[in-house]
Amino acid sequence: xxxxxxxxxxxxxxxxxxxxxxxxxxxxxxxxxxxxxxxxxxxxxxxxxxxxxxxxxxxxxxxxxxxxxxxxxxxxxxxxxxxxxxxxxxxxxxxxxxxxxxxxxxxxxxxx
Amino acid sequence: xxxxxxxxxxxxxxxxxxxxxxxxxxxxxxxxxxxxxxxxxxxxxxxxxxxxxxxxxxxxxxxxxxxxxxxxxxxxxxxxxxxxxxxxxxxxxxxxxxxxxxxxxxxxxxx
Numbered sequence: 001x002x003x004x005x006x007x008x009x010x011x012x013x014x015x016x017x018x019x020x021x022x023x024x025x026x027x028x029x030x031x032x033x034x035x036x037x038x039x040x041x042x043x044x045x046x047x048x049x050x051x052x053x054x055x056x057x058x059x060x061x062x063x064x065x066x067x068x069x070x071x072x073x074x075x076x077x078x079x080x081x082x083x084x085x086x087x088x089x090x091x092x093x094x095x096x097x098x099x100x101x102x103x104x105x106x107x108x109x110x111x112x
Numbered sequence: 113x114x115x116x117x118x119x120x121x122x123x124x125x126x127x128x129x130x131x132x133x134x135x136x137x138x139x140x141x142x143x144x145x146x147x148x149x150x151x152x153x154x155x156x157x158x159x160x161x162x163x164x165x166x167x168x169x170x171x172x173x174x175x176x177x178x179x180x181x182x183x184x185x186x187x188x189x190x191x192x193x194x195x196x197x198x199x200x201x202x203x204x205x206x207x208x209x210x211x212x213x214x215x216x217x218x219x220x221x222x223x
Binding site for chain 2: 044045058059090098100101104105106
């Protein structure tokens with residue numbers, strides 16, 4: 001089992017460019033999450049999906065969109081990247097929402 | 113006041129010592145609590161869930177104090193490999209966005 005996988009591992013964008021971060025899990029989990037982690041601030045929830053077909057905003061959703069493509073995959077899109085979105089992005093999944101979460105290895109994004 | 117607060121440390125203790133961290137939370141309706149461990153430039157990994165009755169896993173003990181609204185993590189007989197950042201997580205079902213991570217406590221174990 002790969003657990004939670006994320007692509008790409010690293011990305012550099014210019015301001016205004018768009019990109020999609022991909023996440024997939026093979027644990028048959030219902031819930032999936034996207035977080036960003038900035039120095040000294042801990043992880044902050046961007047969006048989450050309690051089950052296939054549903055998505056909800058987290059603490060910091062502005063500038064992002066998500067798609068729960070199927071039970072396995074949950075993608076995060078930046079339509080017009082800004083330097084403030086420079087961060088490490090983690091995807092996570094859990095069997096049910098508000099339960100133990102398992103994280104992917106992260107994507108390190110730099111926006112110039 | 114932050115919804116979840118942790119002492120950032122760093123805690124620098126000798127191998128074999130006992131060390132304890134606390135994590136305070138502000139929402140009395142919070143229902144689920146966890147401790148995660150995060151190594152440098154890696155993803156967080158679940159260390160243990162925190163139950164009302166407290167729970168123990170080897171050298172690690174987690175406690176929940178609802179009256180004072182904090183959770184604690186105790187590490188006994190610390191090992192060099194325990195050096196990491198420890199994150200507490202507090203979840204509240206009343207709102208979809210209420211999954212709050214603490215900013216973490218850095219622990220460094222010295223030989």
